Amino acid sequence: MIKVMLPNRCRFATRSFLNVTVSTRSFSSQDVAPLLVNPSNVTKDAVSIDASWHMPNSPRKAREEFLNKRLPQARFLDLDEVAKDHQLRLKHMIPDPQVFAKFCERSGISRTSPVVLYDTHGVFSSPRALFMFRAFGHTNSSVLNSGLPAWESTLNPVQYSPPSLDGSVIRGYEQIVSNSSKFDSTSELVLDARAHGRFLGTDPEPRPGLPSGHVPNSFSLPFNLFLAQNTNIVSGETYTRFKTRDEILEELKKAVGDGETRAMLEGKRQVVTSCGSGMTAGVLWLGLDLLGVKGVALYDESWTGYAMRPQNKIAKGE
Known part of the structure; x- marks a missing residue:
């Protein structure tokens, strides 16, 4: 067991954690x-x-792993990068004081900032980083015992990189307008999940001032046709x-025909779902996916975004 010894003025109560005695005071x-x-x-x-x-000889890439998962607001310290000016080009040596100072400046670290160093192994390279901080007189620095694994396993929040958006499953306004100008074998099939009366233009929209009707060359497929009622x-x-x-397949055939x-x-036919505001278009998307229709896209703005632009053509009737 390793025991942390602190000056008398900083000696706090300790407890055992993973066979290592560490301070329990923040x-x-x-x-x-x-x-x-x-x-x-x-x-x-x-x-x-x-x-x-x-x-x-490890296939792991520390910086890439950091970008994918890290402590919230954490900075990355490349122990090799800060030592790149070493006369023998040796890795992870103590850096030049100016290099260390610039790293701290970029990281928002002052001489008194509390610093917690960790690594993804648990404990492996973080002690070396702590040695560097202490060697430069930064005594307000510590190693996070067990590192990122312990942080995550104790249900602390972890920051992830923003996921990439698959743009192929989202349709924007310009794409819908372009697609609505014709209907042939190359056109995308736009399925409207709103109530049939709103699609026809005979019933009003629930949003004041918004006209009813539909995008030209789109098809009516109210979302509730994919759903059944149960009683609690x-x-x-x-x-x-x-x-x-x-049952879903039959409803689809009624709406667009056997051929489509x-x-x-x-x-062979790309499908786009739409509705009033993009909400129930998700019901059609999921129902079609359940049928095995792949790559179904969704018109994000849906009818609200389309109809609020006065220059758009609005079709009514069947």
Whole structure:
């Protein structure tokens, strides 16, 4: 067991954590920080630094892993990069003081900032980073015992990189207008999930001032046709569920015909779902996916975005 020894003025109560005795008190910018801290001791003002490093023969890439998952607002410390000016080109050496100072400046670290260093192994490269900080007199620095794995396993929040959006499944206004100008074998099939009366233009829209009707060359397929009503035997209230695959298929055939249905299922016709504001278009999207129709797109603005532009053509009737 390793015990952290602190000056008398900073000696706090300790407890055992993974066979290592560490401080149980959170530290502030006025303290000489404990060498080891647990996830529960990391304060909101602490600057978290990912100092992960992998052996040269390892397929793991520390910076890429950092970009994918890290402590919230963490910075990345490339232990090799800061030492690149070494006269022998050796890796992860103590950097020039100016290089260290620039890293701290970029990371928003002052001489008194509490700093928590961690790595993705648990404990491997973070002690080396702590040695560097302490060697430059930054005593308000600590290693996060067990690193990112312990942080995550104790249900602390983890920051992930923003996911990439698959633009192929989203349709915008210009695409819908262009597609509506004609209907042939190359056109996308736009399915409107609104109530049939709103599609025809005979019933008003629920949004004041918005005309009813539909995008030219689109098809009416009210979302509720994919759903069945059930009754809660306890409360007596009704609720909805998806119909069976065969029932959904029949509703689709009624709406667009056997030929178009077959083309959709064979991947020969691109499908776009729409509705009033983009909400129930999701019901059609899911129902079509259940049928095996792949790559169904959704008109994000839907009818609200289309109809609020006065220059657009609005079709009415069948």
